[in-house]
Amino acid sequence: MxxxxxxxxxxxxxxxxxxxxxxxxxxxxxxxxxxxxxxxxxxxxxxxxxxxxxxxxxxxxxxxxxxxxxxxxxxxxxxxxxxxxxxxxxxxxxxxxxxxxxxxxxxxxxxxxxxxxxxxxxxxxxxxFVGSPWLKLVSQPPKNPHNQSSYTLCGWACAHRNYFQRTAGTTSIPTSLIQIVFKQCVESLLALHQAGYYHGNIKLDSFGVYASDAGPLVKIVELGTAGCITYGMERYGNVEGSPPELLHDSPFTKYQIDGRKADVFAMGIMLAGLVSEDGELPILSQPSLAGIFGYDDLIFLDGGNYPIGETVVEPSLLDLLRGMCCVDPSNRFSLERALHHQWLQF
Missing domain, CATH: 3.30.200.20 (Phosphorylase Kinase; domain 1)
Known part of the structure; x- marks a missing residue:
């Protein structure tokens, strides 16, 4: 259908x-x-x-x-x-x-x-140039479209929420559409990881989305924060996607932190926002609560599962989100495992 x-x-x-x-x-x-x-x-x-x-x-x-x-x-x-x-x-x-x-x-x-x-x-x-002007389709676009770029996944999500609100009375984006774009996001980031680099600032604006006759085409478009995986990591580019291993009480040193695993966490947070009804990120990833919980708090909060929220009820999707957002990076999914997860097989 x-x-x-x-x-x-x-x-x-x-x-x-x-x-x-x-x-x-x-x-x-x-x-x-x-x-x-x-x-x-x-x-x-x-x-x-x-x-x-x-x-x-x-x-x-x-x-x-x-x-x-x-x-x-x-x-x-x-x-x-x-x-x-x-x-x-x-x-x-x-x-x-x-x-x-x-x-x-x-x-x-x-x-x-x-x-x-x-x-x-x-x-x-x-x-x-990769991207289509998605925000031109929105009746009330964001006040600052340059920081929520019209041409990226952020603009794509905004346009689709607006469209389905007008036509179906809901701001939720159909799962089948999210699967198509998110799988391409994973493939794009995996290519960067396989070249020996982490991204370091994964968010909706990291991916350009182009409307083609074959459906949305996604490419990674912003590489200014990328770093070599052998150098470790001190900080993440955005607070919302910053992984638990970078918290103040984390047991990991800079050189023990794998930027690729940090990217996987940020991708999971991004996916959680895409599948939520209103685009909201998990509550603990929001900037206002940054630093309230430490690494040890998160480890014991729910058996090492990052609190995604109660809106995700589909078992396969919840399993993918928990795997990508696992608090302990050693137990977190790799991008390869995420790419072959049941939820992305369609």
Whole structure:
């Protein structure tokens, strides 16, 4: 039986906003250190729209997302008209991200590096564009769509909840649709792990979702926080997905923490949010409760099972979530085991 989904063409078009973006004031790059992420994004946007190489080769069409380390734009190559992503990195060293992209160049589950260059201030990374403008389908989109990117799994989930609320009276996303996109998320992350890296910041915005005639296609699109698995891990990129082994009373040292297992935990938390009726994450993973419970508390709370919540009643799904979010990382599922779990066999 087919399931209705929000109507969206394979490649939605955005009206060009280059002219309005270019009116922002120019800036002195050395002053970026004192700016908020929003002001950094405005300053970098103004610079990009006046950059001779970018304006000669690309038509900048809009802002996709930004954070303290980078600003990401949607653009088109002027000659081929192919959609691309321009990522301007101004924070952490970009060499590792470039190295990872080069290693994943032939992998179908990752964005592909098309070009890159550096100047005295920034690194410019050009990749193929992955994603459809899901938030254009939402009657009341989030107030800040750039931090809940229209083109990622976050936008996909928002559009589908809105659609099913209007057509079926529920904000729940059908399980069969979640299975399709989540399995591709697992495959995308597994490719990164097999290359010797963990992601370090798994969340909905880590995955681009493109509406194709064959259904939603998912690729991992953000690799700026990835790290080598042999170096251990000190912190996770987002509080919601941070695993128990990084809590203050954890018995593990930095070098004993496997970033891949941390990613699995974050993927489980992400899945719990997707399958919940309103998109809420498990209560203990919410930032307001961060640090309230320690590692030992969680170990003894429910026999080592992370408290997912009472909304998940399907036994197979609950087993997968408990396996991916197991408090003890040594007992936690690997991505390979998650990929072959019964719930993802459809």
């Amino acid at each position: 087919s399931i209705n989904t929000p109507p969206l063409s394979p490649r939605g078009s955005l009206s060009s906003r280059s002219s309005s973006l270019a009116t922002l004031s120019p800036y002195e790059p050395l002053l970026l250190d004192g700016l908020s992420s929003v002001d950094k994004a405005k300053a970098v946007t103004a610079q990009v729209c006046q950059n001779p190489r970018i304006t000669a080769e690309f038509q900048v069409r809009g802002l996709v997302r930004f954070d303290d380390q980078c600003v990401v734009f949607e653009a088109r190559q002027r000659q081929s008209r192919a959609p691309v992503t321009i990522k301007v990195v101004f924070g952490a060293n970009s060499n590792q991200e470039l190295h990872i992209l080069q290693q994943l160049q032939n992998n179908s589950h990752s964005v592909h590096l098309l070009d890159y260059w550096k100047d005295e201030h920034f690194c410019y990374i050009i990749t193929d």
